[in-house]
Amino acid sequence: MGESVVNVGAPPNSRASMGLENSNWHSELDYDRWVSLPVAGPRPSARYKHGAVVIDEKLYIVGGSRNGRNLSDVQELDLRNLSWSTIKIKTQSQADNIINGGLSEVFPATSGHSTIKWGNRVLLLGGHSKDTSENVTVRFIDLESQVSGVMETTGQIPVARGGQSVTLVGSKVIMFGGEDKHRRLLNDVNVLDLETMIWSVAETMKTPPAPRCDHTAAVHVDRYFLVFGGFSHSTFFNDLHVLDLETLEWSQPQIQGNLVIPRAGHAGVSIDEKWFIVGGGDSKSGALETLVLDMSTLVLSVLTSVERNDPLASEGLTVSSALIDGEQFLVAFGGYNGNYNSEVFVMKPKPKDSKQPKIFKSSAAAAAAASVTAAYALAKSESLDFTAIEHSKTKVDLSVEIGVIKEEKKALESSIAWVKAEKSTLRAKLDEINETHTDLSKELHSVQGQLAAEKSRCANLETQISELQTRLSSMQSIEQKVESLRSQKSAFDHNNSVQKQSSGSWRWMAP
Known part of the structure; x- marks a missing residue:
C-alpha cells in the first residue's frame, strides 16, 4: 500500500473508549479519531447489512441480517443521552392519511436495503427479504406516527435487488448496481423522482463500471456521481468511476494519493x-x-487505521453524518468481521480549510469539471468546453467566470506539479527498491550455490557410507570364516596331541 499522502491529525490504529461519565461527549472528542460510545441500557441485536440514517440527533437502525436470518426491527439511538429504544411500527391500515399509496403490512425482515432521509420519514429501497417481489419496493417509516407502508411507484421500475447504492440529489434518488434475487450483478442507473414517484432509466454513455454490489456512492456539487469499490462474484474492486449527471457520460479518473486495497461491504458518507x-x-x-476522498481534487488519503478484528474493519456496517451543536460527526454501527457487532463509534472530522482553493466552486467550473477530471487522470491540461459552459450557466458574467476558471487552472497546474514531484519521489523509491532487489537476488544466487555444493557433498558422503556398509558386511563374513578356521585348527591340534600321547604309552608297555 502506498504511503505518499497521509492526512495528519490522528496516529495509526487510533481508536479510544470513552468513560461513562462523559455525558457531554460530543464536545470532548479529538479530531479524526474513532471513539466507542458508552451507550446506556440494552443494545439492539448485533447485525450487518442493515439500514441507518440520522434525523434530528437520533440514529435509526432498520433491519439487517444476523446468523443467516433477516431482521425487521427499528431501533433508535438518542445521540444526546446515548440510550437505545425500540420503535413499535404500526401498519398503514392502523392509521389514515399518512401518505398516498401503500400496503397494510408489517415491515418485513430485510437486509441489503438502502435508507435515505426524506422529510421526517425514512425511505427504504430494495433489499432481500423472504417475499421479495420482481421489482424494487420503496417502503417508508413515518417517524411522527410510527407507521410503515409501501409507496406506490410508476414508470420504468427497476428489477428487485440488494447491495445497491442509493444517493439523494435534490428530490431525485439515484440507484446504481446491486445483485438481483437470481444473483445476477447489475450496473444500471435508475432514477426515482420523489415528487412524482416515477422511475426512469438513465441511458448513459461511454464505459460504465463493471457490474457489482456492496459498493458505495456519493454525489459532488449535485452533478458528479461517484462510485467506489464493491465486488463481483470473483473480483473485489478499488476503482473510482464518475458519472456526469448532465451529459450522462461515465469516466474513470485515476485516484491521486494513497493506493488502497480492494474492498466491498464498506460504508461511505460525504460532508461538504x-x-x-x-x-x-x-x-x-x-x-x-x-x-x-477530496472530491474536488480526487486526492485519496488514509485518515486513520484500526487494529485487525476491530468492529470498524467489518463488512456490512453503516456510517452516517450527524450535526450536533453545529459540529459534524461520523456515526458508525454494526458490521461483520467473523463476529456480528453492535457497538456505536463516532468521529469528529477536522473542519475544512476555508482558504483551500476549490475546483468546483462555480457553475461554469462545474460545467467544465469533466475536463478537470480528465486533467487529473492524465496529468496534463486540456482546453475547456465553453459551449458546454454557456449551455449550463444562466445569466452569469462571463468575465467573472473566466477569472474563476483561470484561478482553477492555477490550482490544477499546482496540483499537476505536485503529482510530478510525487511521481519523482516514487520513482526514486522504486529505484531504491530495485537496487535492494538486485542485492537480494545476488545473495539468493550465492546461497543457492552454497546449497548446491552442500547437496553434492551430502551425496558423496552417502555414497561413502554405502561403500563402508558393504565393506563392513564383507568383513563380518570373513570374521566368521576365520573363526571357523580357528575352530578347525583347534580341533586338529587337539587330535594330534592325543595321537602323540597314545604312541608314547604303547612303546612303554611293549615287552
Missing part, C-alpha cells in the same frame, strides 16, 4: 467536499483504513 469511506473487506480480511 470530503467523502469518508469506512470498513469493508475482501472476504479474507477487513479493511483497516478509514479513507477520505
Whole structure:
C-alpha cells in the first residue's frame, strides 16, 4: 500500500473508549479519531447489512441480517443521552392519511436495503427479504406516527435487488448496481423522482463500471456521481468511476494519493467536499483504513487505521453524518468481521480549510469539471468546453467566470506539479527498491550455490557410507570364516596331541 499522502491529525490504529461519565461527549472528542460510545441500557441485536440514517440527533437502525436470518426491527439511538429504544411500527391500515399509496403490512425482515432521509420519514429501497417481489419496493417509516407502508411507484421500475447504492440529489434518488434475487450483478442507473414517484432509466454513455454490489456512492456539487469499490462474484474492486449527471457520460479518473486495497461491504458518507469511506473487506480480511476522498481534487488519503478484528474493519456496517451543536460527526454501527457487532463509534472530522482553493466552486467550473477530471487522470491540461459552459450557466458574467476558471487552472497546474514531484519521489523509491532487489537476488544466487555444493557433498558422503556398509558386511563374513578356521585348527591340534600321547604309552608297555 502506498504511503505518499497521509492526512495528519490522528496516529495509526487510533481508536479510544470513552468513560461513562462523559455525558457531554460530543464536545470532548479529538479530531479524526474513532471513539466507542458508552451507550446506556440494552443494545439492539448485533447485525450487518442493515439500514441507518440520522434525523434530528437520533440514529435509526432498520433491519439487517444476523446468523443467516433477516431482521425487521427499528431501533433508535438518542445521540444526546446515548440510550437505545425500540420503535413499535404500526401498519398503514392502523392509521389514515399518512401518505398516498401503500400496503397494510408489517415491515418485513430485510437486509441489503438502502435508507435515505426524506422529510421526517425514512425511505427504504430494495433489499432481500423472504417475499421479495420482481421489482424494487420503496417502503417508508413515518417517524411522527410510527407507521410503515409501501409507496406506490410508476414508470420504468427497476428489477428487485440488494447491495445497491442509493444517493439523494435534490428530490431525485439515484440507484446504481446491486445483485438481483437470481444473483445476477447489475450496473444500471435508475432514477426515482420523489415528487412524482416515477422511475426512469438513465441511458448513459461511454464505459460504465463493471457490474457489482456492496459498493458505495456519493454525489459532488449535485452533478458528479461517484462510485467506489464493491465486488463481483470473483473480483473485489478499488476503482473510482464518475458519472456526469448532465451529459450522462461515465469516466474513470485515476485516484491521486494513497493506493488502497480492494474492498466491498464498506460504508461511505460525504460532508461538504470530503467523502469518508469506512470498513469493508475482501472476504479474507477487513479493511483497516478509514479513507477520505477530496472530491474536488480526487486526492485519496488514509485518515486513520484500526487494529485487525476491530468492529470498524467489518463488512456490512453503516456510517452516517450527524450535526450536533453545529459540529459534524461520523456515526458508525454494526458490521461483520467473523463476529456480528453492535457497538456505536463516532468521529469528529477536522473542519475544512476555508482558504483551500476549490475546483468546483462555480457553475461554469462545474460545467467544465469533466475536463478537470480528465486533467487529473492524465496529468496534463486540456482546453475547456465553453459551449458546454454557456449551455449550463444562466445569466452569469462571463468575465467573472473566466477569472474563476483561470484561478482553477492555477490550482490544477499546482496540483499537476505536485503529482510530478510525487511521481519523482516514487520513482526514486522504486529505484531504491530495485537496487535492494538486485542485492537480494545476488545473495539468493550465492546461497543457492552454497546449497548446491552442500547437496553434492551430502551425496558423496552417502555414497561413502554405502561403500563402508558393504565393506563392513564383507568383513563380518570373513570374521566368521576365520573363526571357523580357528575352530578347525583347534580341533586338529587337539587330535594330534592325543595321537602323540597314545604312541608314547604303547612303546612303554611293549615287552
